Amino acid sequence: MTTTTDNHFIAQAVHDLGTALWFGGSVMGIAGVNKSGADLTSGIDKVRVASSAWSRFSPAQWGGIAATLGTGLQLTSSNKARLALQEGYGAVGTLKAALTVAGAGATAFAAYSGAKIGKLAEQAAGPDGSLDVKDATLPSAGTPPEIRKWQARQRVTQAAVPALAGGVIVCNAWLVQAYRPMSTVKGLLGKVLRR
Numbered sequence: 001m002t003t004t005t006d007n008h009f010i011a012q013a014v015h016d017l018g019t020a021l022w023f024g025g026s027v028m029g030i031a032g033v034n035k036s037g038a039d040l041t042s043g044i045d046k047v048r049v050a051s052s053a054w055s056r057f058s059p060a061q062w063g064g065i066a067a068t069l070g071t072g073l074q075l076t077s078s079n080k081a082r083l084a085l086q087e088g089y090g091a092v093g094t095l096k097a098a099l100t101v102a103g104a105g106a107t108a109f110a111a112y113s114g115a116k117i118g119k120l121a122e123q124a125a126g127p128d129g130s131l132d133v134k135d136a137t138l139p140s141a142g143t144p145p146e147i148r149k150w151q152a153r154q155r156v157t158q159a160a161v162p163a164l165a166g167g168v169i170v171c172n173a174w175l176v177q178a179y180r181p182m183s184t185v186k187g188l189l190g191k192v193l194r195r
Contacts, residue, residue: 008074008075008078011071011074011075011078012071012075012176014067014071015067015068015071015072015075015172016172017064017067018063018064018065018066018067018068018071019064019067019068019165019168019169019172020064020169021060021061021063021064021067022061022064022065022068022103022107022161022165023162023165023166023168023169025057025060025061025064026061026107026158026161026162026165027162029053029054029057029158030158030159030162033049033050033053033054033057033136034050034135034136034137034158035135036049036050036053036135037049037050037133037135037136038134038135038138042128042129042130042131043121043125043129043130043131043132043133044121044122044125044129044130044131045129046131046133046134046135046136047117047118047121047131047133047136048118048121049136050114050135050136050137051114051115051117051118051136054111054114058111061107062107065100065103065104065107068100068168069100069101069104072096072097072100076093076097079093082178086178088178089175089178092171092174092175092178093171093175095167095171096167096168096171096172096175099164099165099167099168099171100164100168102160102164103160103161103164103165103167103168106157106160106161106164107157107161109153109157110154110157110158110160110161113150113151113153113154113157114136114154116150117136117137117147117150117151117154120144120146120147120150121133121147124144124147131143133147133151136151137151137154137155137158138151138155139151
Protein backbone atom coordinates (compact mmCIF):
# COMPACT_ATOMS: atom_id res chain seq x y z
CA MET A 1 0.00 0.00 0.00
CA THR A 2 1.36 3.41 -0.92
CA THR A 3 0.25 6.68 0.54
CA THR A 4 0.81 10.21 -0.58
CA THR A 5 0.67 13.45 1.30
CA ASP A 6 -2.56 14.21 -0.57
CA ASN A 7 -4.68 11.40 0.82
CA HIS A 8 -4.08 12.07 4.53
CA PHE A 9 -4.27 8.37 5.29
CA ILE A 10 -3.29 8.54 8.97
CA ALA A 11 -5.59 11.45 9.82
CA GLN A 12 -8.50 9.78 8.04
CA ALA A 13 -7.85 6.45 9.78
CA VAL A 14 -7.64 8.07 13.24
CA HIS A 15 -10.79 10.06 12.50
CA ASP A 16 -12.73 6.97 11.42
CA LEU A 17 -11.52 4.84 14.33
CA GLY A 18 -12.36 7.60 16.82
CA THR A 19 -15.86 8.02 15.43
CA ALA A 20 -16.39 4.24 15.37
CA LEU A 21 -15.36 4.02 19.03
CA TRP A 22 -17.70 6.85 19.98
CA PHE A 23 -20.64 5.42 18.00
CA GLY A 24 -20.14 1.78 18.97
CA GLY A 25 -19.54 2.52 22.62
CA SER A 26 -22.66 4.64 22.89
CA VAL A 27 -24.79 1.91 21.30
CA MET A 28 -23.26 -0.73 23.60
CA GLY A 29 -23.96 1.49 26.58
CA ILE A 30 -27.62 1.91 25.72
CA ALA A 31 -28.26 -1.68 24.68
CA GLY A 32 -25.99 -3.46 27.14
CA VAL A 33 -24.70 -1.42 30.06
CA ASN A 34 -27.92 0.34 31.00
CA LYS A 35 -30.01 -2.82 30.63
CA SER A 36 -27.59 -5.10 32.52
CA GLY A 37 -28.90 -3.79 35.84
CA ALA A 38 -32.28 -5.35 35.13
CA ASP A 39 -30.66 -8.72 35.94
CA LEU A 40 -29.86 -7.59 39.49
CA THR A 41 -32.25 -7.65 42.45
CA SER A 42 -31.01 -4.63 44.42
CA GLY A 43 -32.28 -1.33 43.00
CA ILE A 44 -29.20 0.64 44.01
CA ASP A 45 -26.96 -1.99 42.40
CA LYS A 46 -28.87 -1.55 39.12
CA VAL A 47 -27.74 2.07 39.09
CA ARG A 48 -24.26 1.42 40.49
CA VAL A 49 -23.38 -1.17 37.84
CA ALA A 50 -24.28 1.19 34.99
CA SER A 51 -22.56 4.16 36.66
CA SER A 52 -19.38 2.15 37.17
CA ALA A 53 -19.32 0.85 33.59
CA TRP A 54 -19.96 4.29 32.07
CA SER A 55 -17.27 5.93 34.22
CA ARG A 56 -14.75 3.26 33.13
CA PHE A 57 -15.65 3.75 29.46
CA SER A 58 -15.70 7.56 29.63
CA PRO A 59 -11.95 8.12 28.93
CA ALA A 60 -12.14 5.92 25.82
CA GLN A 61 -15.32 7.62 24.64
CA TRP A 62 -13.84 11.10 25.09
CA GLY A 63 -10.68 9.89 23.35
CA GLY A 64 -12.83 8.89 20.37
CA ILE A 65 -14.56 12.26 20.36
CA ALA A 66 -11.22 14.10 20.63
CA ALA A 67 -9.84 12.05 17.72
CA THR A 68 -12.93 12.87 15.65
CA LEU A 69 -12.71 16.59 16.40
CA GLY A 70 -8.94 16.93 16.10
CA THR A 71 -8.48 15.02 12.89
CA GLY A 72 -11.67 16.52 11.49
CA LEU A 73 -10.10 19.97 11.86
CA GLN A 74 -6.88 18.70 10.28
CA LEU A 75 -8.72 17.17 7.32
CA THR A 76 -10.77 20.34 6.83
CA SER A 77 -7.67 22.51 6.90
CA SER A 78 -5.95 20.36 4.29
CA ASN A 79 -8.99 20.46 1.99
CA LYS A 80 -9.44 24.23 1.66
CA ALA A 81 -9.30 24.14 -2.15
CA ARG A 82 -11.90 21.38 -2.32
CA LEU A 83 -14.11 23.30 0.11
CA ALA A 84 -13.96 26.36 -2.10
CA LEU A 85 -14.28 24.66 -5.48
CA GLN A 86 -16.36 21.51 -5.18
CA GLU A 87 -20.11 21.89 -4.94
CA GLY A 88 -21.62 20.39 -1.81
CA TYR A 89 -18.31 19.71 -0.09
CA GLY A 90 -18.47 22.78 2.15
CA ALA A 91 -22.11 22.23 3.11
CA VAL A 92 -21.56 18.59 4.05
CA GLY A 93 -18.34 19.47 5.87
CA THR A 94 -20.17 22.13 7.87
CA LEU A 95 -22.99 19.70 8.69
CA LYS A 96 -20.44 17.11 9.81
CA ALA A 97 -18.73 19.65 12.10
CA ALA A 98 -22.09 20.72 13.57
CA LEU A 99 -23.08 17.10 14.22
CA THR A 100 -19.74 16.43 15.91
CA VAL A 101 -20.08 19.41 18.24
CA ALA A 102 -23.73 18.58 19.00
CA GLY A 103 -22.78 14.96 19.64
CA ALA A 104 -20.02 15.98 22.04
CA GLY A 105 -22.52 18.20 23.87
CA ALA A 106 -25.08 15.38 24.04
CA THR A 107 -22.38 13.03 25.36
CA ALA A 108 -21.45 15.52 28.08
CA PHE A 109 -25.09 16.04 29.10
CA ALA A 110 -25.75 12.27 29.15
CA ALA A 111 -22.74 11.84 31.45
CA TYR A 112 -23.97 14.67 33.68
CA SER A 113 -27.44 13.10 33.80
CA GLY A 114 -25.94 9.75 34.75
CA ALA A 115 -23.96 11.36 37.57
CA LYS A 116 -27.14 13.05 38.84
CA ILE A 117 -29.01 9.72 38.76
CA GLY A 118 -26.17 8.04 40.68
CA LYS A 119 -26.08 10.76 43.34
CA LEU A 120 -29.87 10.88 43.75
CA ALA A 121 -30.09 7.08 43.85
CA GLU A 122 -27.51 6.89 46.65
CA GLN A 123 -29.51 9.47 48.63
CA ALA A 124 -32.85 7.74 48.04
CA ALA A 125 -31.74 4.14 48.63
CA GLY A 126 -32.68 2.56 51.93
CA PRO A 127 -30.08 1.00 54.22
CA ASP A 128 -30.63 -2.33 52.46
CA GLY A 129 -30.07 -0.78 49.01
CA SER A 130 -33.75 -0.73 48.20
CA LEU A 131 -34.62 1.56 45.32
CA ASP A 132 -37.51 1.06 42.95
CA VAL A 133 -36.09 1.21 39.39
CA LYS A 134 -36.22 -1.17 36.43
CA ASP A 135 -32.64 -0.34 35.44
CA ALA A 136 -30.33 2.66 35.38
CA THR A 137 -32.45 4.63 32.92
CA LEU A 138 -35.94 3.15 33.30
CA PRO A 139 -38.09 4.02 36.30
CA SER A 140 -40.62 1.80 38.05
CA ALA A 141 -43.89 2.89 39.61
CA GLY A 142 -42.13 3.72 42.89
CA THR A 143 -39.12 5.58 41.48
CA PRO A 144 -38.71 8.98 43.18
CA PRO A 145 -39.82 11.83 40.86
CA GLU A 146 -36.41 13.54 40.75
CA ILE A 147 -34.67 10.33 39.70
CA ARG A 148 -37.42 9.67 37.15
CA LYS A 149 -36.88 13.16 35.66
CA TRP A 150 -33.12 12.64 35.24
CA GLN A 151 -33.64 9.14 33.84
CA ALA A 152 -35.90 10.61 31.14
CA ARG A 153 -33.30 13.24 30.30
CA GLN A 154 -30.56 10.64 30.10
CA ARG A 155 -32.61 8.35 27.84
CA VAL A 156 -33.16 11.20 25.37
CA THR A 157 -29.56 12.39 25.31
CA GLN A 158 -28.14 8.88 25.20
CA ALA A 159 -30.32 8.14 22.17
CA ALA A 160 -29.15 11.37 20.54
CA VAL A 161 -25.45 10.44 20.87
CA PRO A 162 -25.36 7.48 18.43
CA ALA A 163 -27.76 9.31 16.10
CA LEU A 164 -25.40 12.30 15.94
CA ALA A 165 -22.23 10.16 15.77
CA GLY A 166 -23.91 8.10 13.03
CA GLY A 167 -24.63 11.33 11.17
CA VAL A 168 -20.91 12.17 11.37
CA ILE A 169 -20.12 8.76 9.84
CA VAL A 170 -22.62 9.30 7.01
CA CYS A 171 -21.29 12.80 6.24
CA ASN A 172 -17.74 11.48 6.31
CA ALA A 173 -18.65 8.73 3.84
CA TRP A 174 -20.03 11.39 1.49
CA LEU A 175 -16.89 13.51 1.85
CA VAL A 176 -14.60 10.55 1.19
CA GLN A 177 -16.63 9.60 -1.91
CA ALA A 178 -16.25 13.20 -3.11
CA TYR A 179 -12.58 12.39 -3.72
CA ARG A 180 -13.50 10.01 -6.53
CA PRO A 181 -12.54 11.54 -9.88
CA MET A 182 -16.08 11.61 -11.29
CA SER A 183 -17.45 13.10 -8.07
CA THR A 184 -14.80 15.78 -8.17
CA VAL A 185 -15.58 16.60 -11.82
CA LYS A 186 -19.34 16.72 -11.12
CA GLY A 187 -18.78 18.92 -8.08
CA LEU A 188 -16.57 21.34 -9.98
CA LEU A 189 -18.95 21.50 -12.95
CA GLY A 190 -21.91 22.01 -10.65
CA LYS A 191 -20.15 24.92 -8.98
CA VAL A 192 -19.16 26.52 -12.31
CA LEU A 193 -22.57 26.06 -13.95
CA ARG A 194 -24.40 27.66 -11.00
CA ARG A 195 -22.42 30.87 -11.40
